[in-house]
Amino acid sequence: MNENRREILEMLASGKITSDEAERLISAIEDDKGVPSGASLNAEPSSKPRPKYLRVVVEDTRRNGEPTQVNVRVPMQLLRAGVRLASLIPADAQQHVDSALHRHGFTIDLGQIKPENLEELVDQLSDLTVDVDDSKSKVRVFCE
Amino acid sequence: MIPLFAVVRVRNRRRQNIRLWLPLFLVWLMLLPLVLLLLPFAVLACLLIHMDPWRSISGSWQVFAGLRGTHIELANAEHHVLVHIF
Numbered sequence: 001m002n003e004n005r006r007e008i009l010e011m012l013a014s015g016k017i018t019s020d021e022a023e024r025l026i027s028a029i030e031d032d033k034g035v036p037s038g039a040s041l042n043a044e045p046s047s048k049p050r051p052k053y054l055r056v057v058v059e060d061t062r063r064n065g066e067p068t069q070v071n072v073r074v075p076m077q078l079l080r081a082g083v084r085l086a087s088l089i090p091a092d093a094q095q096h097v098d099s100a101l102h103r104h105g106f107t108i109d110l111g112q113i114k115p116e117n118l119e120e121l122v123d124q125l126s127d128l129t130v131d132v133d134d135s136k137s138k139v140r141v142f143c144e
Numbered sequence: 145m146i147p148l149f150a151v152v153r154v155r156n157r158r159r160q161n162i163r164l165w166l167p168l169f170l171v172w173l174m175l176l177p178l179v180l181l182l183l184p185f186a187v188l189a190c191l192l193i194h195m196d197p198w199r200s201i202s203g204s205w206q207v208f209a210g211l212r213g214t215h216i217e218l219a220n221a222e223h224h225v226l227v228h229i230f
Contacts, residue, residue: 078210085203
């Protein structure tokens with residue numbers, strides 16, 4: 001979120017301007033930048049760098065109270081290639097995979113993931129952050 | 145681009161460090177004749193199970209090439225293992 005937009009939202013929150021005025025001001029800012037006025041307020045600039053890696057960081061102290069740390073960085077290219085390869089699985093085997101996924105609560109059909117969906121999926125991953133915290137362990141999944 | 149080097153670092157409880165640089169490109173060079181030898185069989189296997197051989201081979205290659213940049217690190221009070229693929 002840029003500075004101007006933040007100021008407008010702060011003015012709106014403090015009651016200095018009405019919601020209509022805020023909308024007009026945001027539209028004016030977007031028009032100046034060449035962004036379509038219908039774009040979402042939450043939309044990030046298009047120049048946002050695409051994530052290159054998926055990081056999984058685990059800290060666990062369950063075992064003897066001593067900390068165990070796991071730090072894994074997986075290239076996005078590998079994820080893309082893996083999903084593409086999964087789409088090549090023959091139909092017979094695909095059914096087995098799908099039923100196994102369904103059994104474990106994943107209602108996803110890997111065969112339906114097309115290259116264009118895959119790019120969209122990877123783009124959306126840039127906003128993904130999973131944080132799991134409890135007293136003895138911490139798991140963090142994010143893209144960088 | 146395929147992975148060319150891998151670094152494996154192991155530290156044990158006595159704080160001894162073992163750091164290995166593995167020249168993967170030499171491994172690939174050594175495996176190349178074997179891969180070329182097995183390629184017709186792989187194509188045949190793909191045809192038998194109704195998979196597109198070209199897409200399968202290119203997909204496998206992409207997975208192989210995608211390994212570059214992979215980083216795995218495990219550490220506890222006694223051991224520390226790190227694998228990084230360049």
